[in-house]
Every structure is written in C-alpha cells, then in structure tokens.
Amino acid sequence: MARASIPPAIVVRDLRKRFVVSRDRPESLKSAAVQLFRRRTHHSEAFWALDGVSFEVERGEVLGLIGPNGSGKSTLLGLLSRILRPTGGTVEVCGRVCTLLELGAGFHPELTGIENIYLNGVILGLSRSEVSERIESIVAFAELGDFIESPVRTYSSGMVTRLGFAVAVHVEPDILLIDEVLAVGDERFTRKCYAKMNEFRADPRRTLILVSHDLEAVGALCTRVMWLERGRIVELGEASDVLEHYLAKHGDGGGEHQAGAQ
Amino acid sequence: MANGAVRAAQAMAYYSRRSMSMREHIRELWAARELLRALVRRDLRVRYRGSYFGFAISILVPIVQVAVLTVVFKRMTRFSSIENYSAHLFCGTLPWSFIYLTSVESCNCILKNRDIVKKVYFPREVLPLSVMLGNLIHLGFTMLLFLLYLFVVVRPPVLWTLVWLPVIFFFFAALALGLSFLFSVANTLLRDVEYLLSFAFTLGFFVTPILYPAGVVKQNLAEPYFTIYMLNPVAVAIEQTRFAILGAGDFPPPTSAQLAAGAATCVLALAAGYAVFRRLQWRLPELV
Numbered sequence: 125m126a127r128a129s130i131p132p133a134i135v136v137r138d139l140r141k142r143f144v145v146s147r148d149r150p151e152s153l154k155s156a157a158v159q160l161f162r163r164r165t166h167h168s169e170a171f172w173a174l175d176g177v178s179f180e181v182e183r184g185e186v187l188g189l190i191g192p193n194g195s196g197k198s199t200l201l202g203l204l205s206r207i208l209r210p211t212g213g214t215v216e217v218c219g220r221v222c223t224l225l226e227l228g229a230g231f232h233p234e235l236t237g238i239e240n241i242y243l244n245g246v247i248l249g250l251s252r253s254e255v256s257e258r259i260e261s262i263v264a265f266a267e268l269g270d271f272i273e274s275p276v277r278t279y280s281s282g283m284v285t286r287l288g289f290a291v292a293v294h295v296e297p298d299i300l301l302i303d304e305v306l307a308v309g310d311e312r313f314t315r316k317c318y319a320k321m322n323e324f325r326a327d328p329r330r331t332l333i334l335v336s337h338d339l340e341a342v343g344a345l346c347t348r349v350m351w352l353e354r355g356r357i358v359e360l361g362e363a364s365d366v367l368e369h370y371l372a373k374h375g376d377g378g379g380e381h382q383a384g385a386q
Numbered sequence: 387m388a389n390g391a392v393r394a395a396q397a398m399a400y401y402s403r404r405s406m407s408m409r410e411h412i413r414e415l416w417a418a419r420e421l422l423r424a425l426v427r428r429d430l431r432v433r434y435r436g437s438y439f440g441f442a443i444s445i446l447v448p449i450v451q452v453a454v455l456t457v458v459f460k461r462m463t464r465f466s467s468i469e470n471y472s473a474h475l476f477c478g479t480l481p482w483s484f485i486y487l488t489s490v491e492s493c494n495c496i497l498k499n500r501d502i503v504k505k506v507y508f509p510r511e512v513l514p515l516s517v518m519l520g521n522l523i524h525l526g527f528t529m530l531l532f533l534l535y536l537f538v539v540v541r542p543p544v545l546w547t548l549v550w551l552p553v554i555f556f557f558f559a560a561l562a563l564g565l566s567f568l569f570s571v572a573n574t575l576l577r578d579v580e581y582l583l584s585f586a587f588t589l590g591f592f593v594t595p596i597l598y599p600a601g602v603v604k605q606n607l608a609e610p611y612f613t614i615y616m617l618n619p620v621a622v623a624i625e626q627t628r629f630a631i632l633g634a635g636d637f638p639p640p641t642s643a644q645l646a647a648g649a650a651t652c653v654l655a656l657a658a659g660y661a662v663f664r665r666l667q668w669r670l671p672e673l674v
Contacts, residue, residue: 230499246424
C-alpha cells in the first residue's frame with residue numbers, strides 16, 4: 125500500500141444500492157386501512173441501481189459520469205453526497221462535498237435576494253460568517269442590481285438562475301457534484317459559469333464530478349470518464365477513449381432512446 | 387489506522403450501511419445548528435412579514451379567538467362564575483395553538499423542502515426541529531404579551547408559581563417535538579395524515595380543558611375515567627399553566643401526580659416520535 129501524503133478525494137468500494145419499488149405501497153391512511161382487510165399480495169420489485177461499483181477519485185480530478193438513462197448515475201451521486209444509504213459497500217469522502225442544486229431550489233419566494241443567499245449558503249454547508257465573507261462577491265456575480273433587496277418572487281426565471289449559480293460557485297467545496305444543471309441562462313452568463321468552472325478545475329485541491337448527457341461538455345471538461353450501464357462500470361479511463369467507445373455503442377443519441385425502463 | 391494522522395487532518399467522512407452511533411449523531415446535529423437557525427429565521431420572517439399585516443395578524447388571531455369564545459361561553463354557560471374567564475381561555479388557547487400549529491406544519495415540512503431534501507445531505511431532524519422551535523418562539527412571544535396585558539391591566543396578584551412556567555413549557559415542547567418528528571414522516575409516507583390530524587385536533591379541542599377548567603370534569607366524571615381524561619399531556623400542561631399564572635385549579639405544578647405523569651408522557655412521546663423518525667428518515671429522499 126502506497127502511503128501517499130494526499131489521500132484520494134473519494135474511495136468507493138463495492139458499492140451497491142438496491143431500490144424496492146412497491147406497486148401497492150399504500151399512499152394514504154385510507155388505502156392502508158383498506159389493505160388491512162384484503163389478502164396480502166406483494167407486488168414489490170427490487171432492482172439493483174448500483175451493483176458492485178469500485179473506484180477512486182484523486183484530488184484535482186474532473187470525473188465525468190455517462191451512461192443511458194437508468195444506468196445509475198444519479199444514484200451514484202446520491203450515494204456520494206450521502207443522501208442515499210448504501211445497501212452494501214462503502215464510500216469514503218475526504219473534504220466538504222457540495223451538490224449543485226437545481227437552480228432556485230431552496231429559495232423562498234417571500235425572502236429577498238440577500239436573505240436567500242444566506243439561507244442557501246447555509247443549506248449548502250457554509251456557516252453564516254462564511255456567507256458574510258462571500259456576500260459581496262456573490263452579489264456581484266449574480267448581477268441583479270437593486271433587485272437583490274426585493275423578494276425573489278419578483279424575479280424573472282433568469283434572475284433566479286443567476287442567483288442560484290452565484291451562491292453555488294461561491295461555496296468552494298472540496299468536491300463538487302453536478303447533475304445536469306449546466307447551460308442555463310443567456311449566453312453571456314453561461315460563458316461566465318464555464319469560466320468559473322474552469323477556475324474550479326484549475327485548482328488542484330478541488331475535485332469535480334459531473335453527470336451529463338452532453339458528451340461534448342463532458343469531453344471538454346473532464347480528465348477521466350466513467351461509463352455506467354445497469355449499475356455496473358463498463359469502462360473507466362481517459363475521457364477521449366471512453367467517449368469514443370461509448371459513441372461507438374450508443375451512437376449520437378447518447379442512449380436517450382435506449383431508456384433504462386426495463 | 388496507519389495513516390490516521392493524515393486522515394485526521396482532513397475532514398473525513400466514511401459511510402456504509404451501518405447506522406451512526408448516538409455520539410456521532412449528536413455531533414452532526416450540533417454541526418447543523420446554523421442551518422437550524424437559518425430555517426427558523428426563514429419561517430418566522432415569512433410568518434411575520436409575509437404580508438403587510440403579517441405581524442399584526444399573528445398577534446390578533448389568538449386575541450380575536452379568545453374574545454369570541456369569551457363572549458359566547460361566558461354569556462351562555464355557567465362558566466360565567468369563573469373569575470377572569472378570558473385569562474383562563476388564554477392559558478388554554480395559547481398552548482393549544484402551539485401544539486396544533488406545530489403538528490400541522492410538521493406534516494408538510496419535508497414535502498415543502500423536497501428540493502433540498504433530495505439534493506443536499508443534512509441531518510433531517512433539522513426540519514421538524516425548526517418547525518417546533520419557530521412555533522415555540524411564537525408561543526413565548528404571545529405568552530409574554532398575554533402576561534404583560536394581564537399583570538399591567540387586569541392586575542391579579544403575582545404568584546411565585548410563575549417560575550414553574552419554563553419547566554411546564556420545557557416538557558410541553560418535548561411533546562410537540564415528538565409529534566413533529568412523528569407527523570413529518572407519517573404524512574410523507576401517507577399523504578392524508580394531515581387531514582385526519584385536523585379532524586383529530588378539532589375533536590381534541592373539546593376533550594381538552596380549554597373552554598372549561600378540568601375541575602368541572604372532575605366533579606362530573608367518576609374516578610377511573612377522570613384519571614384517564616388527565617392522561618392527555620396537553621390537558622396537564624394547560625391546567626398547570628393556569629395554576630402557575632392564575633393560581634386556579636387542582637393541579638399545582640410541582641406536587642401533583644399528574645405532573646410526573648404528564649412529563650413522563652411528554653418524554654415518552656419524544657422518544658417514540660424520534661425512534662420512528664430515525665427509522666424512516668433514510669427513505670425520505672425517495673418518497674418526496
């Protein structure tokens with residue numbers, strides 16, 4: 125065992141996640157009461173969303189996750205960010221993890237832009253004083269002018285997007301997880317976001333994991349790519365190699381038509 | 387752990403199926419205190435400032451409620467003999483509103499925050515906890531206004547039993563938190579719990595000594611039934627509040643057996659609610 129001075133950012137060993145989809149799980153007290161008097165039938169199906177996945181991610185790496193719908197990409201992100209509990213196996217994470225939220229998630233429409241920056245920053249794992257340190261920079265990045273003092277319900281969707289991204293990129297986590305939320309807002313803002321991403325990428329302490337169906341973006345941003353299919357790793361390696369093999373199998377459609385609903 | 391030193395230098399997290407120890411869990415909750423504060427702040431801000439009259443309304447609602455009840459019940463029933471009936475009512479309606487609002491708001495606290503529950507990890511306890519704390523602060527606030535009014539305008543004798551109020555509300559808050567834990571997951575699993583709950587609370591309003599003192603029940607109910615009646619921890623809390631503030635009733639806080647029973651019920655409710663919550667919390671992101 126090489127005892128490196130810097131441990132990997134993420135170590136995943138034999139990670140498994142099983143979901144049980146129960147078709148007749150009662151969704152209300154009423155139906156639960158009705159079911160009590162009926163003969164029990166079990167219409168639950170279990171499937172392995174992840175079935176024995178092992179890998180390591182070094183610090184400073186940008187890892188792309190690709191694969192058709194239902195291949196387990198989002199499940200893997202959920203497990204890395206700790207939202208889901210593994211059915212088996214382990215995840216070791218070194219550093220602060222932050223997920224880029226769907227934009228506007230966690231905002232309260234009645235609160236002002238400033239108040240929402242504090243709220244969202246704390247939700248994403250900053251302390252209040254850390255938000256205070258960054259507040260000027262966040263406000264400048266969001267480019268909302270005087271609207272920053274108005275309730276978010278008065279914002280246009282583009283403004284909400286800008287504010288959400290501004291908070292997320294200022295959290296400066298050690299490990300940033302992104303699930304298909306790029307390419308939002310107008311072109312100028314998108315470019316600004318990519319610039320911020322590149323800045324993040326250039327920092328050797330920071331690790332980025334990106335789930336995307338946009339293979340071009342994956343190719344442009346990632347150093348390594350993991351190809352998942354039916355909960356298993358098909359290939360993990362240099363971005364260009366994996367993308368080439370993936371395209372050879374799935375064509376340009378990126379697997380949209382080959383949805384995972386078996 | 388050969389490389390323990392290296393690991394300790396980093397913020398390490400290691401997780402698998404095994405559940406967290408109580409100590410890890412408490413440490414984690416402590417680390418989430420800023421989030422808790424932010425959520426409570428959000429809820430109170432929205433409550434007090436949501437509309438121009440937000441603040442006025444949240445104060446006026448309990449006052450109007452008591453005013454109406456006073457007029458109706460003082461005129462029409464024999465409770466008119468009770469001295470200072472409105473003060474009796476406030477001692478009942480304020481704690482009742484607290485437990486009612488906490489329970490009902492808890493039902494949707496996870497669904498309402500589904501965006502962040504699905505995407506960000508934080509100890510989920512923070513959500514029901516923030517609902518309870520927000521309402522507790524509101525209760526403290528309205529209680530303070532009520533006491534101010536009572537002792538400045540009505541001027542009954544000030545009793546030393548007032549010092550028991552914090553103790554009474556401590557246990558009462560534990561009960562509310564237990565219910566909050568329970569209903570937050572229950573309504574996420576079974577979405578109609580909310581409706582059943584409002585119905586249960588409507589009934590509960592009449593079988594809890596809010597409009598009438600428990601003493602009236604005592605006179606009219608044979609003994610085993612009265613003890614059962616007083617097993618309701620909300621009834622105990624209300625009667626004790628009355629005793630602490632007004633010196634009225636048969637339930638002096640420190641001595642009565644009901645106090646011990648009431649406190650025990652509250653703690654038990656908290657333990658049970660929390661046990662249910664911890665068991666089901668992992669399924670929440672899948673369910674919302």
